[in-house]
Amino acid sequence: MKNSKLLFIISIISIVACAQKHKSIVIAEDPTTIDYTTEVVVPKLDIPWGFVFLPDGALLITEKAGKLIHFKDGVKTNIDGLPEVYLRGQGGLMDIELHPNYIENGWLYLTHSSADGEGEGGNTALIRAQLSGSKLTSVERLYKAEQNTKRGQHFGSRIEFDADGYLYFSIGDRGNRDVNPQNLTRDCGKIYRINADGSIPNDNPFLEFPDAKTAIYSYGHRNPQGMVRHPDTGQIWVHEHGPRGGDEINRIKKGGNFGWPLISYGINYSGTSFTKDTNLPGMEQPLFYWVPSIAPSGMAFITSDMYPDWKNNLLVGSLKFEYIERLVIKNNTVIKREKLLEGMGRVRNVRQGPDGYIYTAIESVGIVKIIPNNNK
Amino acid sequence: MKLFSFIILLIAINLTLICNYSNNSSYETTQNKVLKESIKRGNAVYSDFCINCHLPNGEGVQNIYPPLANSDYLRANRRKSIKGLKYGLKGEITVNGLQYNKYMPPMGLSANEISDVMNYTNHSWGNKYGKIVTTEEVTKITR
Secondary structure, three states: OHHHHHHHHHHHHHHHHHHOOOOOOOOEEOOOOOOEEEEEEEEOOOOEEEEEEOOOOOEEEEEOOOEEEEEEOOEEEEEEOOOOOOOOOOOOEEEEEEOOOHHHHOEEEEEEEEOOOOOOOEEEEEEEEEEEOOEEEEEEEEEEOOOOEOOOOOOOOOEEEOOOOOEEEEEOOOOOOOOOOOOOOOOOOEEEEEOOOOOOOOOOOOOOOOOOOOOEEEEOOOOEEEEEEOOOOOOEEEEEOOOEOOEEEEEOOOOOEOOOOOOOOOEOOOOOOOOOOOOOOOOOOOOEEEOOOOOEEEEEEOOOOOOHHHOOOEEEEEOOOOEEEEEEEEOOEEEEEEEEOOOOOOEEEEEEOOOOOEEEEEOOOEEEEEEEOOOO | OHHHHHHHHHHHHHHHHHHHHHHHOHHHHHHHHHHHHHHHHHHHHHHHHOHHHHOOOOOOEOOOEOOOOOOHHHHHOHHHHHHHHHHOEOOOEEEOOEEEOOOEOOOOOOHHHHHHHHHHHHOOOOOOOOOOOOHHHHHHOOO
16 A cells, blocks of 8 residues: 555656656856847837838838737828737737738738638638728738637737748647647648638649648647748748747748647646657657747847847747747757847747848837947 | 335435425525536636636736736726726736736637636635626626
């Protein structure tokens, strides 16, 4: 009896120990010197989810609650003509991106949660539209994930174009991890690739797969809310929220299975384990994983010469720890992590502007510009 | 055989007594049952919409996300809490002597869901805050 009690205690301890055995290989450091200042360029925003720079220097900013804001010369204007936004949990009006050829065709792309379609609840939709004065015109829906649900989680929603003009966007698992991410006939838990007009590219990976959602480009994702094109390789990089631990940086591969929820470096919020595997044949490994989770949102490579010490580094916003993480990556390995702008608020997005400066969207603060000190 | 019938009779009498007893306190029991079921549904709402910031045991994160467990704010501000769930909560608040100034956006919950999650937080982790929050009460609260 005594022995079996001991055995029980030992097994509980080992389960807990197992659950915590994966830690990030590199730890986030405080900076040794702070060689920059910050300037709030657009004040008073609640949850600025996405933003883009228009050719005339204006900014278009999405507020999660369902507002599209045009900002120029200190003036905010609400843009009308948005489709109806299903405001629920993490859902709302989300990312915005310009067509690579925006100057000529005027197309802008937006993601939002929508209650349209079958079933109670909502799911992620992608639209394109043109801006005419303070109104969206020619609004076209390009994609709407099926199987609406009232769950509040994991709408994904980042948008990015590659060098060939293909449009990629993410949809998270919508809080249904055991059903959606590994099933190619269902939406959610996927990275999608479409043409800029919404049609399906004729070399998408699952065109021949019976009943597959043919826009799927890769699967087995949890909730990717950062997406960026690598400036040198052109490959699409994403990061995604893990559960408790196990946020990941992934390089998207055509037809790749990124393993969620069969492999993960994370555990359930409650502390229990849901898989013993971190690696299985046929599944992609992340370039990097975060344990503990930082709750990553927004992602940008620094390509400008504005920040000599940071050139080619990757920036990732942290909602949870309220800083921007600067990751130094050598030979596809993260070798350094540093905290920038710590304590300003929940970082929702980060981008490099056309002027080469880094801009970040911070909840309850606004759009903030990082200005390097030039006095060295 | 006689003994068997006698036992059956005794059980029947007992059952009748128990039923009568339950009837006498049925109002209270029904109320408890309604609250219990609301708390159970509220738990599901909490796990979906609140747990990320306020954490599984309602402890929150010091100076960032206010605690709900043993929270003087939640105990004393029933109306403001419901309003916050309905329309969002902005501006500085003091919880257990600490300042919090984050924006909690509205989660798009129905009045039913708000009453359920209020009942869950009011009656979990050792909290015993007030009487049951009803859907009608939530519906009546406006901006």
